Each structure stands twice: as C-alpha cells, then as structure tokens.
Amino acid sequence: MALSLKLRQGLVSFFLLLLLLPSSFVAIEQAFYTQLLTNAEQKLEVHLYAILSELSMREDKIELTNNALAPDFYRPDSGISAYINDEQRLLWQSDSSLNQQFELPNVELIPGQHLFHLVSQQQNFWVLSIALLFDAGEQTFPLTIHIVQAEQMLLLPHQSFKRTLLQWFIGIGIGLLALSLLAYYWTTAPLTRLDQEIRKLEQGKQEQLNLSYPSELKVIKEDLNLLLANQNRQKQRYRNHLSDLAHALKTPIAVLNTSALSQQPELKEQLDRITAMIEHQLKRASSSGQDIWKKELPVRPLLDKLTGALHKIYRDKACPISIDCPEHIQFRGDETDLMEILGNLLDNACKACQHQVKLTVTDKPFCLIVEDDGPGIAEHKRQQLFNRGTRLDTYKEGHGVGLSIVAELVSSYSATITISDSPLGGARFTLQFPLEQ
Known part of the structure; x- marks a missing residue:
C-alpha cells in the first residue's frame, strides 16, 4: 500500500x-x-x-x-x-x-x-x-x-525570446523537479519506513512496529501493534488449551491401550480411530491458515529437512526425491502448516512410488506439485481421497486422515488441490495458492 x-x-x-x-x-x-x-x-x-x-x-x-x-x-x-x-x-x-x-x-x-x-x-x-x-x-x-x-x-525577436524563455523554463523545470523529488522523498520517508517494518514482520524478523512515525501514521502503527499482540495472544491461548487437551486425553487412551480388551480387533480399531481423530483435530485447530498476519518463510531449507527425514524412513526402498525449487521462493504462512502439507503428500508419494518422486515449487502464484511413478489413482476415486477415514492404498499404517488434513489446511489458505495423471506414470497432486499469497 x-x-x-x-x-x-x-x-x-x-x-x-x-x-x-x-x-x-x-x-x-x-x-x-x-x-x-x-x-x-x-x-x-x-x-x-x-x-x-x-x-x-x-x-x-x-x-x-x-x-x-x-x-x-x-x-x-x-x-x-x-x-x-x-x-x-x-x-x-x-x-x-x-x-x-x-x-x-x-x-x-x-x-x-x-x-x-x-x-x-x-x-x-x-x-x-x-x-x-x-x-x-x-x-x-x-x-x-x-x-x-x-x-x-x-x-x-520572437524566436530569440522563445529560445531565451525555453532556456529559463528548462532551468526552472529542473529546479522544480529537484525540489519535487526532495519533497517526495521527504514526505514519503515515513511510508518507506513503515513498508520496511511490515516486510520485517512478514519475514519474522520482529514482532511489532517499533519506529517513530508522524501523527497521521501513528494511529495505524498502534492499531497494527494491537492487532498483532491480540493475534499472538489468541494463538498462544489456543495452543495452550490444545496442549492441555492433548495431555488430558493422553493418559486415558494409554490406560485403555494397556487393557486386555484393547487387543480385540473391534476395540483396537476404535481406539486407533479416536487417536487419529484427536490428532487431526489438534492439527486442524493449530493451523495458521486463517491468521490475519502471515510471515514469509523460505521454502528450500524446509524441503531439505523434510526430504532428509523421508530418505531415512524409506532408505530400504531407495526412492530418490527430485526437488525443483528456486532458492528465492517463500511461503506466506505457518511453518507447521507447510510441513504438514508437504509431509503428508511426500510420504504418500514415497509409499506409492516404484523408483521416483518429484516435487516442483513455483511462485507468482505459489504452487506445489508432487508426482510419483506409482500405480496412480483412478479418476472416479480421486475426490473420495480427501474424505476423512478414506484410504485407497493397502498400507497398514495410517487411518485415512492425512489427505483430509491436507485438504483442510489448503482450504484454510483459500488454495485449491487437484489430482491428475503424472507424466512419470503415477499420481500428480497440484496445490494452487492465491496470487496474493
């Protein structure tokens, strides 16, 4: 602005x-x-x-x-x-x-x-x-x-006067332009400082606006600081409540899991579903997708960290993850949200692939594309994949909530997710974020 x-x-x-x-x-x-x-x-x-x-x-x-x-x-x-x-x-x-x-x-x-x-x-x-x-x-x-x-x-004499007048007007024009530039930079200097501070807020380098501004901008500064402080308090309060809820549920679930009855298939399945649902709701509530303020987050370091962990998990399968992501690309949002989205998608791709997984990241608009060379997903089953509890693979791990979490996180950022056929032979997940992301 x-x-x-x-x-x-x-x-x-x-x-x-x-x-x-x-x-x-x-x-x-x-x-x-x-x-x-x-x-x-x-x-x-x-x-x-x-x-x-x-x-x-x-x-x-x-x-x-x-x-x-x-x-x-x-x-x-x-x-x-x-x-x-x-x-x-x-x-x-x-x-x-x-x-x-x-x-x-x-x-x-x-x-x-x-x-x-x-x-x-x-x-x-x-x-x-x-x-x-x-x-x-x-x-x-x-x-x-x-x-x-x-x-x-x-x-x-008319032409002589015009030449003299033109010389004077050129000099006056240069002088007025110089004065206008000085006045322009002097009057817009507070806006420049405000813009720089806002960028630092987006990049996570500071928590509030600290510089002094003229009276016209002082009210805006105070309102923004109040808004940021209120948001941070609400987020911290939510996280504290969620932490308390998770701690309160942890002991009863652990007791039930130690019971002999919990080994019965029907009870074990229901306990696993309760555990998965609690995890899902906690992640959903702690999502920052609806945050009023979104910080700029470098994407490449997170990808390196995430792919490093996946290589260790699937070292026996030996499925290389190809990454195409320029160093300058940034994600405006919460680091936990991005890790949750990419973690689920890449984990599913590593499970489904035969030899290759590919991740492509672009900006303007911000876009994530995850592909694999696995068996793919039938077109009539693609929409079902985002329903909670739906699993279209044959793996024992998981309870079908991973992609529903991804879908809700993506929706919280007003983004879209589509599934199509990949040139590699398997499935292709495309996440398209708004242009102002």
Missing part, C-alpha cells in the same frame, strides 16, 4: 510539472508575440502620421516636402516600406520598396478608416492601411496609404 501511494504521489507531481510548465511557456510566448504585434502597429502608426505631415500633391504627383521620414524608408531591404495609391494606380512608394516583392492589397476602406492586417504573398507582411480624402486646393483626392513591415522583423 505504501509503495502504491508513493507511486501515485510521484506521478501526480510529474504530471503537474508536465502540464503547468508547457502551458505557462505557451501562454507567455503568445503574450509576447501579441505585444510584438501591438508595438509593430504603434510603430507603423507613427510612420503613417509622419508621412501625412509631409504629404503634398503637385500636378497629380505625390511629393514629400522634406526628409522627415525614418531612414528605413530610404534603405533598400530594410523591411519597412510605404505605398500611396488612389482608386486606380500607384502614386508613390518609398525607396526601401524597390527590391520588395509586394503587391498592394485590394482593400476597401471608407475615408478615415484604418486597418492593421496580415498579407500573405511570397512572404508575409503586416500592413497598416488608412483611407483618406486629400485636399489639394480646389480638388479633393481619395488616397490610401499603406505602411508595410515584413513579418520576418517580428519573427526574429
């Missing part, structure tokens, strides 16, 4: 940076470009009024009385030019327009109206056009004045 929460917090911070920085960059860049256009329009208006102040007409020709215009209008390729036309023809153009490939736009304006607009030709131009009635003594002439500026003059 802690890791999942930390991951969500990190993703939220990352996506906020990913969203806010580009959107802020675009907003500032667009605002700057809008300001450039406003400044360009104001600049062209100044040039327009300068031309109007010097404008005169003599014999149907436009003249400027002095050189009050900006030097850009006299320098070719300056990027700024001016045009004056009437309704039919071009009357005047500045020297800077001689090399400029610009065609007058076809705009219809009423006298006194002006228009700032983009004209797209071979290249783009921003044009300020104004229509007026020029009074030349006895006559009035309709004129249109166009002040033209190449868009490139706006793009150059």
Whole structure:
C-alpha cells in the first residue's frame, strides 16, 4: 500500500510539472508575440502620421516636402516600406520598396478608416492601411496609404525570446523537479519506513512496529501493534488449551491401550480411530491458515529437512526425491502448516512410488506439485481421497486422515488441490495458492 501511494504521489507531481510548465511557456510566448504585434502597429502608426505631415500633391504627383521620414524608408531591404495609391494606380512608394516583392492589397476602406492586417504573398507582411480624402486646393483626392513591415522583423525577436524563455523554463523545470523529488522523498520517508517494518514482520524478523512515525501514521502503527499482540495472544491461548487437551486425553487412551480388551480387533480399531481423530483435530485447530498476519518463510531449507527425514524412513526402498525449487521462493504462512502439507503428500508419494518422486515449487502464484511413478489413482476415486477415514492404498499404517488434513489446511489458505495423471506414470497432486499469497 505504501509503495502504491508513493507511486501515485510521484506521478501526480510529474504530471503537474508536465502540464503547468508547457502551458505557462505557451501562454507567455503568445503574450509576447501579441505585444510584438501591438508595438509593430504603434510603430507603423507613427510612420503613417509622419508621412501625412509631409504629404503634398503637385500636378497629380505625390511629393514629400522634406526628409522627415525614418531612414528605413530610404534603405533598400530594410523591411519597412510605404505605398500611396488612389482608386486606380500607384502614386508613390518609398525607396526601401524597390527590391520588395509586394503587391498592394485590394482593400476597401471608407475615408478615415484604418486597418492593421496580415498579407500573405511570397512572404508575409503586416500592413497598416488608412483611407483618406486629400485636399489639394480646389480638388479633393481619395488616397490610401499603406505602411508595410515584413513579418520576418517580428519573427526574429520572437524566436530569440522563445529560445531565451525555453532556456529559463528548462532551468526552472529542473529546479522544480529537484525540489519535487526532495519533497517526495521527504514526505514519503515515513511510508518507506513503515513498508520496511511490515516486510520485517512478514519475514519474522520482529514482532511489532517499533519506529517513530508522524501523527497521521501513528494511529495505524498502534492499531497494527494491537492487532498483532491480540493475534499472538489468541494463538498462544489456543495452543495452550490444545496442549492441555492433548495431555488430558493422553493418559486415558494409554490406560485403555494397556487393557486386555484393547487387543480385540473391534476395540483396537476404535481406539486407533479416536487417536487419529484427536490428532487431526489438534492439527486442524493449530493451523495458521486463517491468521490475519502471515510471515514469509523460505521454502528450500524446509524441503531439505523434510526430504532428509523421508530418505531415512524409506532408505530400504531407495526412492530418490527430485526437488525443483528456486532458492528465492517463500511461503506466506505457518511453518507447521507447510510441513504438514508437504509431509503428508511426500510420504504418500514415497509409499506409492516404484523408483521416483518429484516435487516442483513455483511462485507468482505459489504452487506445489508432487508426482510419483506409482500405480496412480483412478479418476472416479480421486475426490473420495480427501474424505476423512478414506484410504485407497493397502498400507497398514495410517487411518485415512492425512489427505483430509491436507485438504483442510489448503482450504484454510483459500488454495485449491487437484489430482491428475503424472507424466512419470503415477499420481500428480497440484496445490494452487492465491496470487496474493
């Protein structure tokens, strides 16, 4: 849970940076470009009024009385030019327009109206056009004045600003990311410590949570410790009661077994059944399958211990037990439960086999597979095998409760057990545990 929460917090911070920085960059860049256009329009208006102040007409020709215009209008390729036309023809153009490939736009304006607009030709131009009635003594002439500026003059400072802004935003982004990472690790450090302590609890390295946590997690820590303490007390109480029960029953059973009547087949069978049932109920009650807290238990050392004991028991039969279990696999549960499950299955496999027993352990999900090369189990009898008291072999030992214990233990872990035919020739027992095991 802690890791999942930390991951969500990190993703939220990352996506906020990913969203806010580009959107802020675009907003500032667009605002700057809008300001450039406003400044360009104001600049062209100044040039327009300068031309109007010097404008005169003599014999149907436009003249400027002095050189009050900006030097850009006299320098070719300056990027700024001016045009004056009437309704039919071009009357005047500045020297800077001689090399400029610009065609007058076809705009219809009423006298006194002006228009700032983009004209797209071979290249783009921003044009300020104004229509007026020029009074030349006895006559009035309709004129249109166009002040033209190449868009490139706006793009150059715009691109320079974008590069500078991008450099700043990259620096700001790196700084914010570093601060976010520091804040992320600082705020999630308690969750990391809590996760590490929980893992130690699962591995059996400690019995409760011991570290200090912020007030938000302190209540969780106290509740978990109370839960663990209560579980341990209940488990110990159950075990004490079971130990007392086993001790109380041990003496009466022993007395009955020493009686001459106990040698009668009917009484001996019933005493053996009572002994087996007591053993079964004790093992069932002491099972940890329903524990709220399950510790991680390395599987391979237990297998080595168990197979070592079975080799001694069946040394005369010489049946090797092949084990396929990686060292890293762990079982989340009680050691006694796992030993009981594997002990019964492997013991039955050793009894039934001819020459070979195989045990395979996998994880994700945790799975146990026990196989042998014995006679196998008929399909119509497989389900009966898990019923208490049912024995499908011909061995004298046992009373048919081993596999019923296994089935109940497996069920307590919400796992499943199935019987099928093994490639070795005998039976194959497959125990499948839940994915979250």
